[in-house]
Amino acid sequence: MILLRYGAIFVLTIVLLSSCRVNYLFTGGDVGDARTITVEQFEGRAPLSTPNSVRIFSEELRTLLLAQTPLKLKQEEGDVQYSGAITGFDVQPVSIQANETAALNRLTITVSVTYINTLDTKLNAEFSVSRFADYDSSQDLISVEQQLVADISKQLAQDIFERTLGNW
Numbered sequence: 001m002i003l004l005r006y007g008a009i010f011v012l013t014i015v016l017l018s019s020c021r022v023n024y025l026f027t028g029g030d031v032g033d034a035r036t037i038t039v040e041q042f043e044g045r046a047p048l049s050t051p052n053s054v055r056i057f058s059e060e061l062r063t064l065l066l067a068q069t070p071l072k073l074k075q076e077e078g079d080v081q082y083s084g085a086i087t088g089f090d091v092q093p094v095s096i097q098a099n100e101t102a103a104l105n106r107l108t109i110t111v112s113v114t115y116i117n118t119l120d121t122k123l124n125a126e127f128s129v130s131r132f133a134d135y136d137s138s139q140d141l142i143s144v145e146q147q148l149v150a151d152i153s154k155q156l157a158q159d160i161f162e163r164t165l166g167n168w
Contacts, residue, residue: 106135
């Protein structure tokens with residue numbers, strides 16, 4: 001009898017708990033009423049930028065925006081639109097040693113961004129963001145470029161997201 005009572009209470013508790021559910025939707029950004037997003041292929045206007053670096057950056061931006069928002073990718077005329085160009089792709093020596101040689105080189109990428117929100121034009125913006133990564137000066141840029149560009153592009157994409165949809 002006691003086991004039957006505790007069994008009934010246990011089953012009732014499980015049923016009640018399974019019917020009570022809290023849904024959290026954490027999309028990461030404020031997209032308002034927007035449903036679609038367009039990220040155009042960015043241009044490579046910097047003299048040293050390569051077509052591969054432009055492609056890597058554009059893909060990183062798309063990937064981050066799709067991962068952190070509920071927006072669906074649209075080829076053109078999305079509710080939210082990104083376009084722009086890589087305007088800076090510079091290598092500078094840093095960490096100069098006593099013998100006047102650089103221990104590290106720094107790759108800096110600057111991106112000019114045009115953000116258009118077709119549903120709320122007050123949010124439209126044009127701005128530039130810049131990030132860098134250092135690499136050993138004994139390495140040739142060509143051998144480390146793809147990884148450096150990918151790392152910098154992730155940081156740039158996060159900066160762009162925060163400036164446009166982040167609203168934290």
